[in-house]
Amino acid sequence: xxxxxxxxxAASEPGEARTRLVGGGYAxxxxxxxxxxxxxFVALAPTGAWExxxxxxxxxxxxxxxxxxxxxxxxxFLAIVRQPRLLGWTALAxxxxxxxxxxxxxAALSGHVVETSLGYFINPIVTVVLGVVVLRERVRAVQxxxxxxxxxxxxxxxVGYRAFPWVALGLAFSFGLYGLVKKQIGPAxxxxxxxxxxxxxxxxxxxxxxxxxxxxxxxxxxxxGPGHAALLLLAGVATATxxxxxxxxxxxxxxxxxxxxxxxxxxxxxAAGVWVLGxxxxxxxxxxxGLVWISLTVLTVDSVLAARRGRAEASDIADLT
Numbered sequence: 001x002x003x004x005x006x007x008x009x010a011a012s013e014p015g016e017a018r019t020r021l022v023g024g025g026y027a028x029x030x031x032x033x034x035x036x037x038x039x040x041f042v043a044l045a046p047t048g049a050w051e052x053x054x055x056x057x058x059x060x061x062x063x064x065x066x067x068x069x070x071x072x073x074x075x076x077f078l079a080i081v082r083q084p085r086l087l088g089w090t091a092l093a094x095x096x097x098x099x100x101x102x103x104x105x106x107a108a109l110s111g112h113v114v115e116t117s118l119g120y121f122i123n124p125i126v127t128v129v130l131g132v133v134v135l136r137e138r139v140r141a142v143q144x145x146x147x148x149x150x151x152x153x154x155x156x157x158x159v160g161y162r163a164f165p166w167v168a169l170g171l172a173f174s175f176g177l178y179g180l181v182k183k184q185i186g187p188a189x190x191x192x193x194x195x196x197x198x199x200x201x202x203x204x205x206x207x208x209x210x211x212x213x214x215x216x217x218x219x220x221x222x223x224x225g226p227g228h229a230a231l232l233l234l235a236g237v238a239t240a241t242x243x244x245x246x247x248x249x250x251x252x253x254x255x256x257x258x259x260x261x262x263x264x265x266x267x268x269x270x271a272a273g274v275w276v277l278g279x280x281x282x283x284x285x286x287x288x289x290g291l292v293w294i295s296l297t298v299l300t301v302d303s304v305l306a307a308r309r310g311r312a313e314a315s316d317i318a319d320l321t
Contacts, residue, residue, distance in 0.1 A: 023252020026091075027261045030245035035120055035268025037238065038108040039259040039276065044232055047220045049105040052235065054209035055221065059236025061199035067192050077193045086189055087197070093181045094198035098205065101239075107167045111275030115282065118157075119171030120266035121292050124299060125150045126176040134180060140306070146298040153291035160284025191247030244310060259302060260300060 044052060057119075068077055080086050107116045113244060131137040139147075157165050185194070213219060221229050250258055273279045 019252050022259070023249045025249075026245045027249030027258055028264060030242040030249060031261055031264035032268070033238070033245070034265040035240040036272070037104075037242075038113045038200055038239060038269055039272050040238060041105055041108045042277065044228070044235075046224060047228075047232060048213070048217070049102065049109050050209050050222075051213045052109075052232075053098075053105050054206040054213070055232060056099070056105075056235045056239050057202045057206040058210075059233065059235075060195060060239045061182075061203060063236040063240045064196035064199060064267075065190055067244075068196060071192070073190070073192060076190060077196065080189055080193050080197065083188075086185065089181055089185045090189065090194060090197040091201045093178055093185070093194065094136060094175050094201035096178040097198055098202050098229050099183070100171060100178060103148060103167060103170045104172065107171075111277070111279060112167050113277055114279045114285075115165060115167040116171060117266040117269035117273060118165060118289065118292065119168035120175070120269065121289070121296060122168055122172040123175055124262065125178060125292075125295060126172040128299070130176050130180055140302065142298060142302040146295045146302070149291055149295040149298065153288045153295065156284060156291060157287055157288035160282075160287065169176065191244050195243055263296070 041052065047055075068074055080090075104116055107113065109273075128139065128143055128147065132139055154165060157163075182194075189197075210219065221232055251262075274281055
C-alpha cells in the first residue's frame with residue numbers, strides 16, 4: 001500500500017496562509033483605528049492640541065513601559081539603549097513623529113480632517129519620492145506617470161482652492177521620513193522598544209507643554225469632569241495600539257498587501273471629515289482628490305504587477321536550479 005509523501009513546502013503552505021491571514025487582520029485593525037482617530041480627538045473637546053499631544057506622549061510612554069514589564073522584554077530594550085547609533089535613530093524618529101502628531105491633532109481640532117486624509121493618501125507617493133532622492137532607487141516609467149499625476153493634483157488644489165496643502169504635505173513628508181528612519185533601524189529595534197524610546201525622548205517636550213497649558217488656560221484633565229478624564233487617559237492606548245498592530249502585521253504579510261490596506265485609514269478619515277463633521281468639498285477639491293486617487297491606483301497596480309513578475313522570475317530560477 002503506497003503512501004503519498006508531502007514536500008516540506010507543501011506542508012508549510014497552510015501555516016503560511018494562516019500567518020498571512022492573521023497579519024492581514026493586524027494590519028487592517030491598525031489602519032481602522034488610525035481612521036477613527038480624528039473623531040476621538042474631536043470628542044476630547046475642550047482639550048486643545050498642545051495639551052492633547054503632551055498627554056499622548058506621556059501616556060504612550062507609560063503604556064509602553066507597562067508592556068515591557070508584562071512581556072518581560074527589558075533585555076532587548078536595554079541592549080538597544082547601550083548602542084548610541086540606535087539611540088540617535090530613535091531620537092530622530094521621535095522628532096518626526098512629534099511633528100506628525102502635532103500637525104494631525106491641530107488639523108483635526110480645527111476642522112481640517114479632510115486635509116489629513118489627503119496627507120495619508122499622498123504618503124505612498126512621498127515614499128516613492130524619498131526612495132528616489134534619499135536611497136537613489138530607480139523609478140519605473142509607470143511610477144513617473146503616477147508622480148506626475150500627483151503633482152498635477154497639488155497644482156489643482158493650490159490654484160482652485162487658493163490654499164497650499166500644508167497640512168497634507170506636512171503629514172505625508174513627516175510620516176514618510178519617519179518610515180525612512182524606521183527602515184534604517186530595521187529589525188534591530190522592536191516596535192515596543194522603539195515607541196518607548198521615542199516617547200522617552202519627547203517626554204521633556206510634553207512636560208513643558210503641560211506646564212505652559214496649565215499656567216495659561218488650565219489642564220482639562222482635571223477640570224472637564226471624570227468622563228472626559230477617563231477618555232483622555234486612553235490617549236496612550238489609542239496612540240500605541242495601532243502602531244503595535246501595524247508592526248505585527250507588517251512582519252507577516254507581503255509589502256503589496258500592506259500597500260493596499262494602508263488606504264483604509266485615509267478613506268475613513270475622508271468619510272469622517274465630509275459626512276460626519278460636514279467639512280466643505282468644493283469642486284476643485286474633488287478634482288484634486290480624484291487626481292490623487294488616480295495616481296494611487298496607477299502606483300498600486302504597478303506594484304502588484306511588479307511583485308507578480310518578481311515571483312514568476314524567482315520561480316523560473318528555482319525550476320532551473
